Amino acid sequence: MDFLWLIPALPLTGFLVLALTAQRLSRPIVSLVGVGSVGGSAVMVAWAAVDFLRRMPGETSYTKKLWTWMDVGGLHLDMAFYIDTLTLVMMLVITGVGFFIHLYSTGYMAEDKDYARFFACMNLFVAAMLILVMAENLPLLYLGWEGVGLCSYLLIGFWYTDKANGYAARKAFVVTRVGDTAMAVGLFLLYNQLGTLQIQDTMSRAATVWPQGSATATLAALLLLGGAVGKSAQLPLQTWLPDAMAGPTPVSALIHAATMVTAGVYLIARTHVLFMLSPLAMTVTAVIGAATLLMAGFSALVQHDIKRVLAYSTISQLGYMFLALGVGAWSAAVFHLVTHAFFKALLFLCAGAVIHALGGEQDMFRMGGLKDRLPLTFWAFLTGASSLAALPLITAGFYSKDMIIWEAYASPLGGMGFWLVAMIGALVTSLYTFRMMWLTFAGPVKTPVHHPPGLSMTVPLVVLAVLSLLAGFMETPRTLGGIHAFSSLLHSCLPETVLDHGREAHEMLFEIIAAVTALGGIAWAWVLYRPKDGSTAESPASRLPKSLQRFWLGGWGFDGLYDRLFVRPYLALAHFDKNDVIDRVFSAIAQLGRSGHRVLSLTQNGQLRSYIWGIGLGAAAVVFMVVYL
Amino acid sequence: MLTIPTSHGLLLAGIIFILGLVCVLVRRNIIFILLGLEIMFNAAGLAFVVAGAKWGQPDGQIMFLFILTTAAAEVSIGLALVFGMVHHLHTLDIDQADGMKG
Numbered sequence: 052m053d054f055l056w057l058i059p060a061l062p063l064t065g066f067l068v069l070a071l072t073a074q075r076l077s078r079p080i081v082s083l084v085g086v087g088s089v090g091g092s093a094v095m096v097a098w099a100a101v102d103f104l105r106r107m108p109g110e111t112s113y114t115k116k117l118w119t120w121m122d123v124g125g126l127h128l129d130m131a132f133y134i135d136t137l138t139l140v141m142m143l144v145i146t147g148v149g150f151f152i153h154l155y156s157t158g159y160m161a162e163d164k165d166y167a168r169f170f171a172c173m174n175l176f177v178a179a180m181l182i183l184v185m186a187e188n189l190p191l192l193y194l195g196w197e198g199v200g201l202c203s204y205l206l207i208g209f210w211y212t213d214k215a216n217g218y219a220a221r222k223a224f225v226v227t228r229v230g231d232t233a234m235a236v237g238l239f240l241l242y243n244q245l246g247t248l249q250i251q252d253t254m255s256r257a258a259t260v261w262p263q264g265s266a267t268a269t270l271a272a273l274l275l276l277g278g279a280v281g282k283s284a285q286l287p288l289q290t291w292l293p294d295a296m297a298g299p300t301p302v303s304a305l306i307h308a309a310t311m312v313t314a315g316v317y318l319i320a321r322t323h324v325l326f327m328l329s330p331l332a333m334t335v336t337a338v339i340g341a342a343t344l345l346m347a348g349f350s351a352l353v354q355h356d357i358k359r360v361l362a363y364s365t366i367s368q369l370g371y372m373f374l375a376l377g378v379g380a381w382s383a384a385v386f387h388l389v390t391h392a393f394f395k396a397l398l399f400l401c402a403g404a405v406i407h408a409l410g411g412e413q414d415m416f417r418m419g420g421l422k423d424r425l426p427l428t429f430w431a432f433l434t435g436a437s438s439l440a441a442l443p444l445i446t447a448g449f450y451s452k453d454m455i456i457w458e459a460y461a462s463p464l465g466g467m468g469f470w471l472v473a474m475i476g477a478l479v480t481s482l483y484t485f486r487m488m489w490l491t492f493a494g495p496v497k498t499p500v501h502h503p504p505g506l507s508m509t510v511p512l513v514v515l516a517v518l519s520l521l522a523g524f525m526e527t528p529r530t531l532g533g534i535h536a537f538s539s540l541l542h543s544c545l546p547e548t549v550l551d552h553g554r555e556a557h558e559m560l561f562e563i564i565a566a567v568t569a570l571g572g573i574a575w576a577w578v579l580y581r582p583k584d585g586s587t588a589e590s591p592a593s594r595l596p597k598s599l600q601r602f603w604l605g606g607w608g609f610d611g612l613y614d615r616l617f618v619r620p621y622l623a624l625a626h627f628d629k630n631d632v633i634d635r636v637f638s639a640i641a642q643l644g645r646s647g648h649r650v651l652s653l654t655q656n657g658q659l660r661s662y663i664w665g666i667g668l669g670a671a672a673v674v675f676m677v678v679y680l
Numbered sequence: 681m682l683t684i685p686t687s688h689g690l691l692l693a694g695i696i697f698i699l700g701l702v703c704v705l706v707r708r709n710i711i712f713i714l715l716g717l718e719i720m721f722n723a724a725g726l727a728f729v730v731a732g733a734k735w736g737q738p739d740g741q742i743m744f745l746f747i748l749t750t751a752a753a754e755v756s757i758g759l760a761l762v763f764g765m766v767h768h769l770h771t772l773d774i775d776q777a778d779g780m781k782g
Contacts, residue, residue, distance in 0.1 A: 657778030663704055 052099055055115045055132050058142065059185065061092045063178040069171035078166055085170030086153045089177050093146035100139050111135060111543040112251075114187055125246060131187035133250065135544040140385060141184040141317055144392045148309045149177050151511035155400050156301040158507035159407055163299075169209060173305065176202035180310050184317060189238050189248045192318070196234070196282070199311045200227055206306060207298040219297035226291040230281015234318075237274030244271070254324040261328055272325050272332035275318060276339075283315030283369045286343045290609045292366055293350075296358040300403030303358060308365050308399050309392035316372045316388050320381055320545060327379070327546070333464055337377020341472040344370025346607055348479035352486070353603045356413045357402050360487050363606070364439065365395055367476060371455050374473060378465035380458035381545035382526075382538035387451040389537075390522050394438035394448055397515035401432040404504040404512065405491060412498050415487060420496035428504060429492050431512040436488045438519040440481035440573055443566035444531075447523030452477065453565050454526065460561060461550045470561075474568055481572025486580040493581065530559045689730030697723035709772050710765060714758045721751045 065088030069081060076084070103113065116131040153173060160169050179198025186192035208220030242248050244267055245256045261268040279285075284292035295307050306312070319326060319336065326332050344367045351363035368391050375384035406413055408425055422429045438448035456477065460470035504512075526537040538547075602608060654665075700723055703716030725744040732740015762772070769776055 655781055657781035659774050659777065660705060660708075667701060667705065 052102055052113055052115065052134070054095060055099060055113075055134065055185075056117055058092050058095050058099070058146070059178045059181040061088045061095070062174040062181070064088060065174035066171050066178060069167050069174065072167070074165070074167040076167060078161075081167045081170055082157045085167075085174055086150070086157060088174055089146060089150045089153045092177065092181070093150045096139075096142045096146045099134070100143060103134060103136075103139060107136075108543065116187075120191070126242070126248070128188050128190055128248065130191065132185040133187035134185065136540050137317075137320060137385065137544045138184050140389060140541070141313075142181060144389055145177060145180050145184065145310050148392050148396050148515070149180075149305060151514055152301050152305045152309070152396060152400065155304075155403070155508050155511040156299075158505045159301055159403055160299065165209070169206075169299070172202055172205045172209070173302075176206070176306060176311070180314070183314055186250070188250060189241070189253065192250070192321075193235070193238065196278070196314065196318075197231065199306070199314065200224065200231065200282075203227075203295070203306050203311055206302040207295045209298055209302065213297075216297040219294040223291040223295045226288055227281040230278045230288050233274045233281070234278025237271050237278065240267070240271050240274060250321060254322065257325050257328060263328055264330060265328065268325060269329040269331050272322075272329045273335065275322055275325065276332060276336055279315030279318045279373075280339060281315075282318075283312050283373070284366050285315070285339050285369060285373055286346060287609070289343060289347065289366050290606065290613060293359050293362045293606060296356070296362050300358065300399055300406060303361070304396045304399035304403065307362065308395040312365060312369060313372070313388045313392065316369065316376065316384055319373075319376045320385055323376075323381055323545060326376070330464075333377050333379065335377070337374050337459075337464070337469060340370045340373025340375070340377055341469055341476075342370075343367065344374065344476040345472055345479070346370075348476050348483065350603045350606050351483040352479060353600045355416055355604075357405070357415050357418070357487060357491060358399075358413055360415070360483060361395070361398055361402060364398075364480070364483065365391075367480065368395065368439070371452060371473065371476070374459055374469060375455040378459050378462040378469060379546075380455060380462055380465075380548045382541045382548065383451070383454040383458050385541060385545070386526055386537050387455055390438065390447040390451040390519070393515055393522055394435045394446075394519040397431060397435035397512065397519050398439065400508070400512055400515065401428050401435060404428045404508055405432075407504060407508075408500045408502055409498045410501045415490040417497050418491045419494040420492070421500070422492045424496070424500045425503065427509050428512065431516040432492065433488065434516040434519050436484045438523075440484040441477060441565070441569040442573070443569060445520060447519050447521070449566070449569070450523035450527055453528065453562060456565050457528065457558060457561055458548055458550070461558070462548055463550075474565065477565065478568050478572045478575075481569050482576045482579075485573050485576035489576070489580045528558065528562060530562060686730055686734045689733075690727060693723045693727035693730060696720075696726065699723075708774055710762055710774050710777075711772060713774060714755065714762070717754065717758070718751060721747055721754075 065084050068084050069076070103110075106113075112133065112135040114131055114133050116129045118130050120128040120130040122128075153170070156169065156173065160166055163169060176199060179195045179202060181195070183192055183195025183199060186195060204220045204224040207223050208217050210216050211220075238248065241253055241257075245253055245260060247253055247256060257268060257271075281288045292307060292312070296303055298307075326336065347363045347366035347370060351360050351367065354360045354363060368387070372384045372387050372391075375381075375387065404425065405418065405421060405428060408421075408428075409418065412418065434446075438446040441449040441452045443449050456470065456473040459465040459473050460467065524534065527534045605611070654661075697720055700716045700719030700721075703719060704713050707713055707716065725747040728740040728743040728747070730740070732738065732743075765777060766772065
């Protein structure tokens with residue numbers, strides 16, 4: 052597997068080519084470079100995966116050192132890639148889903164004047180994301196981590212002429228930076244305590260140096276969790292993701308649904324040894340996940356903008372993954388990450404097709420009746436929505452979410468409380484998903500269709516729709532065939548979830564409850580949101596008190612809270628310090644020099660005789676000093 | 681031979697020097713300033729000669745020869761400056777030539 056370095060190098064080359072030729076290439080060549088580099092990378096990932104699986108189970112990991120990155124004092128870092136099954140799964144998702152989203156973008160962005168810039172940023176993103184997951188040491192991971200953050204910034208603000216997009220991009224950058232700082236401090240702490248940053252060494256040393264429940268381990272785990280929370284838009288740093296929808300829709304699909312936001316989940320899974328040392332950190336992770344999934348779910352219920360519904364839904368689904376991580380259901384979290392990448396990317400791409408077809412309309416209340424106008428998009432969206440709502444038996448979302456919900460109850464770290472939250476979340480999920488479904492596709496036509504999606508846009512939809520259905524059969528519960536292909540693959544790098552034996556007997560019952568909840572949610576959505584004959588589908592959520600709706604629409608008032616807590620005090624401080632108090636000291640020194648200059652220049656009056664006076668008096672003074680002092 | 685005490689010679693040199701300096705300081709006419717400078721040169725030369733006589737060395741008189749040469753060079757440059765000044769400023773008043781100020 053010596054070609055491993057080519058996998059991130061190809062998209063990086065694509066980025067360099069597109070960025071350096073500065074939009075001078077013709078569009079077909081840009082498409083070829085942009086899509087081809089990711090496609091080539093995907094082919095190589097598949098090849099590497101086959102090669103790797105052939106060597107299993109003899110070799111469970113593979114490290115490839117390229118060169119020494121830095122060697123300072125006791126710190127030795129290599130530019131090296133580390134591959135195990137978790138990495139492979141992430142790489143397959145990034146390049147596979149990434150390839151189809153790139154392909155889709157050739158249709159979606161076809162009329163944009165900054166076509167090459169778009170693909171340059173997208174390629175750079177894929178390269179950075181691959182470095183993130185393939186990194187052998189934490190600083191290299193951090194490099195990828197910041198790289199994807201940068202690309203997220205560039206792509207959210209892609210249409211930079213609109214000021215609001217620039218603000219959204221800046222907000223995303225600043226808010227995630229809060230988490231990144233915590234993560235950096237966590238890395239310093241790990242190095243300080245363990246003397247290495249190589250991921251596998253760090254983990255094995257942590258397990259030997261720190262006892263179970265040690266305070267240092269808890270602190271390190273919580274700091275890393277801070278980074279994950281920022282990147283994955285969990286409470287309390289979730290506010291950036293809904294605004295990140297300002298970017299083009301393929302960006303939302305790739306970065307803000309399928310890959311970058313799952314980096315937090317990947318980080319925690321990668322450092323699971325550290326988290327398992329600290330029950331407190333695990334509980335905090337689970338509680339954050341549970342709180343986020345409920346909060347975001349209710350917010351999604353009242354949004355008007357189709358992309359914001361999907362954004363809140365992404366936050367909510369990431370909450371499920373954090374809940375799974377928190378209860379030690381590692382494989383379930385990664386499994387949901389994969390299926391979520393498929394169906395959420397699909398939903399975003401469908402939403403993009405709808406927005407594209409309607410000429411930029413994003414308000415669901417001005418959509419409707421698209422079932423017959425965009426049949427293929429409708430069926431694809433229906434598949435994605437069913438998967439998101441966990442329609443039993445046939446969708447991938449059912450298997451992955453059910454696994455999380457079940458293990459949230461059956462794991463010794465979980466319990467009835469987490470299960471209940473997850474079930475309420477599941478109900479809300481199917482409710483908002485099918486609200487979106489019916490508002491968009493059913494009822495009377497409100498906006499005419501301008502551009503039906505072309506082939507480059509429909510092919511990715513079909514592929515992702517098939518994946519959203521079939522991916523679930525990699526892993527089915529014991530009661531439904533008991534296929535464990537996915538988790539047994541991951542068990543070479545992630546520990547198996549220990550289930551509480553007393554609870555295991557009820558698995559069938561809990562699955563039926565979960566299935567009924569999902570179906571019940573869909574049925575309830577039908578009752579509430581189905582297009583009433585003649586009338587437009589007026590938001591039946593208006594039965595909720597108006598104030599509550601507004602509260603949820605604004606994402607539980609977090610923006611206002613942060614505005615009051617941080618932004619305004621900071622602005623007030625900046626306003627107070629407009630003339631820079633500290634600078635006064637330095638400008639005083641400059642002022643002193645300048646006035647000294649003015650006084651001394653008075654003596655340069657051009658009068659020769661006064662100079663002679665000066666010389667004479669000076670000489671006299673020197674003589675006086677030499678003789679008498 | 682009548683010997684003059686060294687202190688007398690030096691005192692005379694000092695008095696001539698001060699006279700020259702005062703001339704340079706108080707006169708505004710550039711020609712008088714040049715004259716004052718000549719007097720100061722000669723005072724310094726006198727001090728050298730007196731000192732040479734005191735130590736019985738010829739160095740003092742040699743220095744005086746140097747000073748004479750320097751004074752001659754100085755006067756030629758000085759007179760050139762006087763011509764330039766008259767040509768440009770139409771005056772000999774040194775206080776009028778104050779163009780170079782900070």
